[in-house]
Amino acid sequence: MREDLKKEDLKKEALKKEIEEKLYSRNFTRWGLDLNPFVSVGVGLVILLFSVISLIDLETTTRVFNDLKTSILNSTNWVFIFSSNIFVVIGLYLAFSKYGNVKIGGVDATPRFSNFSWYSMLLSAGMGIGLMFYSVGEPLMHANVIPPIFKSGDIVGNALATTYLHWGIHPWAIYSLVALALAFYAFNRNLPLSLRSVFYPIFKDKVYGLLGDVIDLLTVIACLFGLAASLGVGVQQVNSGLNYVFGIPVNTTVQVILIALITFAATLSVVTGLDKGVKILSRANIKLALIFMVVITLLGPTGYIIEVFSNSLGIYIDEFFRASTFISYDDASWQGSWTIFYLAWWVSWSPFVGMFIARISKGRTVREFILAVMIIPSLASFIWMSVFGATATYINQISNGQLYEVVQSNLPVALFELIKYLEAPFLTNFIQTLLSILALVLIISFFVTSSDSGSLVVDNITSGGKLDSPVPQRIFWACMEGVIAAVLLIIGGPQILNTLQTALISTGLPFAIILLVMAFTLLFEIRKTHLEQNRTKNYRMYKTFNKRYGEEKKKEKNDLFGFDKDSKLKEKISTYKHKQEV
Template sequence: MSQKLKTVAEEKLFSRNFTKYGLDLNPAVSIGAGLIIILFALFAFVDLDRANTVFGIINTVIVSNFDWLFVLSSNFFILVSLIMAFSKLGSVKIGGVDAQPEFSNFSWYSMLMSAGMGIGLMFWSVGEPLYHLMQKPPIFNSNMGDTQAMATTFFHWGLHPWGIYALISLSLAFFAYNKKLPLSLRSVFYPLLKDKIFGFWGDMIDILAVVSCLFGLATSLGLGVQQINSGLNYLFGIHVSVMTQVLLIVGITGLATISVVTGLDKGVKILSELNIKLAGLFLAVIFVLGPTGYLVKLFSNSLGLYMNNFINASFFVSTDGSTWQASWSVFYLAWWISWSPFVGMFIARISKGRTVREFVLAVLIVPSLLSFIWLTVFGGTAMHINGLTSGALFETVGNNLPVAIFEMIQNLNVPLLEGAIKTGLSLAGTVLVISFFVTSSDSGSLVVDNITSGGKLNSPVTQRVFWASMEGLVAIVLLLIGGETALKALQTAVIATGLPFAIILIIMSFLLLRSVQKAYKRQKYIKDLDHFETMMEEYEDQAVEDQVTA
C-alpha cells in the first residue's frame, strides 16, 4: 500500500512541478505563496499604519475570543504525544522496522535545539524573567517572586511548545517515511482527503505552511538583527540603524545559503553542533561568573513549582479581562503553533529510524530541560543583578529589549580582568546570536524548499539558493518599508495563522493516532512472522542435526 501511495504521489504531484532553469517547483504552491507575500509587502508599503491597525485588530479578535482554544488544544497535543509514547504504539519505528537513524543523538539534539528554540532563548532569556518578576503573573503563585517569575518562564518555553512540535513533526515523519508520501503538510491529511491532497486542497494547505514559515523566519531575522546590531554597538560602537541591519541580514543570508548548498548532512548538521558547543561554553562561563549558588537554588525551586502546579497553570484561562495572559501565554501558544510547520518539518526530516517512544520523549523532555537550565542561568543572573541595582536593569531592558543580554554581561561582578572578560563575553554572545540565526535561516530554507517542491527531500541547488535569498529579501524589504513597525505587523500576521493551524493540528492528532494504530498491527504481524520463520529454521536445523547424530 505504501509503495502504491509513493507511486501515486510521484505521478499526481511531482508531474505538476516546474523543472526548468535549475528549479523543481510546484507552481501552484510557489506562485500562491509568492502572491500573498507580495500583497502583504504592498499593503505595508502603501499604508503601514493601516496595516498595523488591521492586523492588530485581527490579532486582538483571535486572542480575546479563542484564547481557550489555544490553551486547551496545546494541552491536548501534549496528551496525545504522551499517549503515543507510553502506549503500545510507542514501539512503532519511523520509517519501518528496518529503518536506522541517520544522525547521532548529539547531532539530532543539536539540530532540534538550533531550529526549535535557539534564537528565541538568546533574545528572551534575560528580559522575560525580569518582566514576570515586576508584573507578578497570575499563575504559579509563590511567596518568592523570583521563583514565580522563573516558573512562569519555564511554562512558556517547556512542554507546551515542544508538545506542539512533537505532534506535528511525528505526523509529518510518519506519513513521509512509513506511508511513503511526500514530506509535506498535505500528506498528513491523506486518510481524510485521499487523492485530493494532490490537488487544490493540498495546495492550499502547503501555501499556508509556506507563508507561515517565510513570514515567521523573516520576522525573527528582522527582529534578531536588532539584537546583533546592539551587540556590535556595545563592542565596536557601530551605529544602530536600518542600513546596518540590512547589511547584517545580507551577511547572515549569505552564510545560510552556503550552509543550505552544502546540504543537511554537512552544513546544517555541523553548524548546529557548533552552536550547541559554543552555547554550552557560554552558559558555563556565565554560570561560574554569576551568582552560582543562587542559580542552583533558583533552578530547583522553580522546577519544583513548575511541576507541582503544571496542571493548574496549563488549564488557566483568564475570565477577569486581564491582558496578561493575552500578552504572554496566548501570544506564545499562537506563535508556537504558527511556527510549528517549519520546526515540525525540519524535525521530521532528521528523525527517521527513531521509535515513536524515543522520538516523543526526546523531543518533549531533552529540549525542555536544556531550555530550563539556560533560562535559569541567564534569567536568574539578570534578576540577581536587578536586585543589586534597585531595578535599574529592568528599566534598561524595558526600554530596549535587544540589549538585555549585553546589559546583563556589563553588570556582572568580575574583579579580575573585568574589561577583557566582559568584552569577550559580549563578543561571544553576538557570535552565538549570529550563529543561531544562520541555523534558523538555513533549516527554514530547506523546509520551504521541501514544501514548494511538492515534498521532495532533494532539490536543485539553484532552488535552495532561491528560497534562502527570498527569506532575507522579505526581511530587508520590511525593514526598509518601516523598520521595527513593519516587522511587528508581519509578526502579528504570523500569529493570526495560529488559529487555522490549531484546528489543523487537532484534526492531525486523530489522523495520526488512527494511522499509527494500523502501523502497529502491521509491525506486530511482521515481527510475529519473523519469529515464526526463525522458529521453523531452528526446528529444521535441529531435525537435520538429529538425523546426522542418528
Template sequence: MNQNIRNIKKLHSRNFQRFGLDMNLFVSIASAILVLGFSIFTIVNPNGSATIFDGVKNYLTIHFNWVFVLTVNFILLFTIFLGISDFGKIKLGGSKAKPEFSNFAWYSMLFSAGIGIGIFFYGIAEPIYHMQNLPNSLTGKNPIVDAFKIMYLHWGFAPWAIYSLSAIGLGYFAYNKKLPLSLRSLFYPIFKDKIFGLLGDVIDTLAVLAVLFGLATSLGLGAQQINSGLNYIFGIPMNGTVQIVIIAIITFIATLSVVSGVSKGIKLLSEANFFISGAFLLLILLIGPTAYIFSTYLSSMGAYLTEFFHISLFTGVAEADKVWQGSWTIFYWAWWVSWTPFVGTFIARISKGRSIREIVFGTIFFSSFIIFFAMTILGATGVYLNQIHNNVIVQAVNADISTALFEMIANLIKSNLLQSIISFIGMMAVVLFFVTSSDSGSLVVDNLTSGGKIDSPKTQRVFWAVMEGFIAASVLMLGGTRALTTLQSAVIATGLPFSILMLMMCYSIYVELKKEMKKHKNYRLTQLKTELDKIA
C-alpha cells in the first residue's frame, strides 16, 4: 500500500502545474493532438473519413458478432457472480466507509450519466423499428411483445453490467488499494508498477479519446435533436447557428455544474432531471392508454425474462440476420463497451461507501426495471397511437427520429395549451440529460488527464468542459452530420479492443478481490482465536 502511495506521488509529480492546471502532460497533449488531428480529418474529408470508419464499424459488428455476444454475456454473469458471492460484502473504501450520497441522489446521477437520454429518443422509435423488421428466430406470436423484449435486451441488464463491472473495479482499486481513479489502475494486477509509467499513460489516453469523441458526438447530435424539437414546437429554424447556440448553452450550464463539484452542481442537476423526467413520464402514463401501457410492460417483461438466454445468445448466421444484428444488438454492445471509461469512472466516483452487492443489484436490476417501464410508457403510447392514427408514428420515426416524441404528444393531447406545456417539460428533460452527461463527462476527462486525481483545480474542469463543447461545435459547423456520425463510428470501432480489455478487467478484479477475502478471513480467524484464548 505504501509503495502504491509513493508511486502515485511520483506519477503526480510529473504533472504540469501552472496557470491553474494540474495535468499529466503525455495524456493531455497526446489526447489533444489525436482529437485535433482526427477532427480536422473528418472536417476536411467528411466523405472519405465516413467511408473508412463506417467500413471498419460494419466489418467489426458483422464479422465479430460472436465475440461481442460471448463477451457481453460473460461480463453479465461474472458481475452477477460478484454480487451474490462473498465478494459482494466488500465495500468500496473499506468496511467503515459510508456512502457520500443518498440513495435518491445516487440513482439520479446513475440515470443522468448512464443511458437516460435514450429513454426519450429510442423509447418510441426502437419498438417501431423492431415491429417492422426482426429476424425470424427472435419472433413469437405477438410482434409488439417481440419489439419490446428486444428493446429491453438492448437497454437493460447487459449495458448496466458493463458499467457496473468497470465501476466496481475502478472504485475498488482507487478507494481500497489507493491507486489513481483512472483506467490504468484496472490493470495493476497484470502489469504492476508499469501502470505508473508510459503504459498507464497510453491506457488513459485511449480512455480520454473514447470519452471526448463519445461526448462530442452526443452533444452534436443532441443539439440537432433539440433543434428539431424546438422547430416542431415553436417554429425555430433548423440551422447550424441555432445548433451552435444550443451547444454553447449546454456547455455553459455544464461548466457551472462541474465547477461546483459532484456534491453540489452535478448532484442537484441530476436530481432536478430525475424529477422533471418523472413528472413528464407520469403525465404521459395518466393521459395516455394506461391499461395498454401496463399490459405491454408485463407481457414484454415476461417474454424478456423467459426468453432471456435465447435472445441474449442469438448470433446471426444468415447474411440478413448478421446485418440486422450488426445494426442493432452488436452496435449497442460496442457502444456500451466503448463508453465504459466515461460511465464506469463516473459511477465509481459517486459510489464510495457502497458494497459491491449494492452496486451490482442497484445498477443491473433496479435501474433496468425502472428504465424498462419508462421506455414502455413512451413506446407503448407510440404504438397505440400509431394503430389508431394510420401509422402516424411510423412516418414520424422514419422521417426524423427526433420529432417522434413531439408527434406522439400532438396525437395524444388535443388541447394546444396542454400540448405546449407537456412538450416544454419533455424538452427540458432532454436538455438536462445532455447537460448532466456533459458535466459528468468533463469530470471524468479531468480525472483521467490529471493522473487519477479526484480534487483537481476548477480551472482545469472548466477547460475540459469548454473543450467538449468546442469539439462538438467545430465538427458540427464545419463537417456537419456526416462528420459527427463518423466520430460515432470511430468510437464504436473501439468496442472490440475495449471488449478484450474488459475481459482482462474481469481477471484483475477477481485476483484482487480473492486476495481481499483471504486477508479478511485470516483477520476474522485471528480475532476468533484471540477471543477463545481470553475465554480459556
C-alpha cells in the first residue's frame, strides 16, 4: 500500500513536469508578463475584428446576431431545458451518493476561506449585479404579463415563482458542475486551472497543444465579452441612478468615466489578490446588501413580503418538476425571451463563474461544494427577489400601475423609483436620498467585484492555468476589460453592448452540449478518485490501529511485570503465571 502511494506521488510530480514542458514553456515571459501567445494574441484579434465589423455596419451586425439568437432560443429550446435538468440531477447525485465524500485537493486539503467569505464570493461573482438590476423589474413584468409556466391562481405568487425558476437551482447547478470539474482536475489531477483540463480524459495530451489553446481562446473571449457587456450595461444603471439622485446627465462621456473609475477600483482589488482585495470586497458587498434588504423590508409592506415569499416558495416547490420540464408547444416566444434566454446566458457565463468558484473551493468535499453552491445562493436569491419583487407589486397596486410604466420605459431607474414610492411615517426625502445612495454604492461595489474576479479568471487562462501570475499581468487584464467596454460604448453606444450580449448568448447552444460531455466524464473520474481516497484513508487507519494496538500491548506487558504498581499487581502476575502453566 505504501508503495502504491509513493507511485501516485511520483506520477503527480511527473505530470507537473510534463505540463511545465508542454504548456508553460511556450509562454511569453517578458516585460513582467507570463502569457500563452496563441490565446492572448487570438483574443486581441477577435476583439479587434468584432469592433471593426460593428464600426462599419452596426445595424447589419445587430440583425445577424439577433436572428441567430432567435433561431437558437426558439428552435433548440429543448436542448437547454433537458441539459439544465440533467445538471441538477447529476449535481444532486454526486452530493448524496458515496462520491460526495471525495475531497477537492486530496484527503489532506483544507479550505482556504471561512464559510462566510466563501459564500460572499460565490454570490458576488455569480449574479450579484443581476439581482440588483432585475429584482424590481422582472417580478413586476411577470405579474402584468402572466407566464405560461406556473398554474396556481395567485398572480403575484406565480410571478415570483417564475423569477425563482430563472435565478435559483438551475443556474447554480450549471455553475456548480462547471466549477466542480475545474476544481477537480486542477487540485485532484494537478492539471492547469483552465477549461482545457476538463477535456483531458477525452483528448489526453492534446489539451496541451493547439486544441487546448482553442478551448482557452473561446473561454477567454466569452469571459471578456460577457464582462464587457455587463460592465457597459451596468454603468447605464449607475448613470441613470446618478441622474435620478443628483441630476448628472445620462451620456456616453459620463459612462466612460464611470467605467474608468470601476476599472481602477477593480485593478486595486486584483493587485492585492484573493485573500485581501477580492475577499474583503465580497464580504463588504454581502453585509451592505443585507443591510439594504432589511431596511427595505422594514420600510416596505413587511407582512405582505413575508406572505408573498411563503406562497411563492410553496408554488415553486409544488410545481418544480412540471415547471422545470415545461416546453411550449405553440407559441415559444415567451419561453424563448425569458427561460431559454436565461439558461443560455447562464451556460455562456459558466466558464467565468465556474473558474472563479473553483479557485476558491479547494479543501471542500464534493457534497459540501455541490450543496453550498446550489442551495445557499439560490435561497439568498429567493429572499432578495421576494423582498424587492413583493414591494414592487404592492407599490404598483397602490400607485395605479405607475411603477410598471417606469419599468417598461426605463428599467435601470426602477429600483430608485421603488425607493421614492416607499411610505413610512418618518421617511423623509433625506432618508430616501440616503437609501438611493446606498443602492448606488451597492451596485458599484458588485460591479467592481465582478470585474476583479473576472480579471483573475482571464489572467489564469491566458497564463495557461497558473494560479500565481505576475502582478503586471493582472493589471493588464483588469485594464483591458474596462478598455473593451469603453471602446465598444464609444463605437456604438448601448446598441453595440446589446449586440455583444446577443452574440454571447448565441454561444450557449454549443457550450451546453460541451458541458453535458464534461459532466459525464466528471462522473467517471470522481468514481476513480473516490476509490483512491478510500485506499489512502484505509491505509492511514491501518497504520493508526497498528500503532495504538502496539502501545496497548506494550502497556499490558509493563503492567504484568510490575511497572504499573497498582493494587491489582499480584492478581495480574498470578494470572500471567497461570497462563504460562497452561
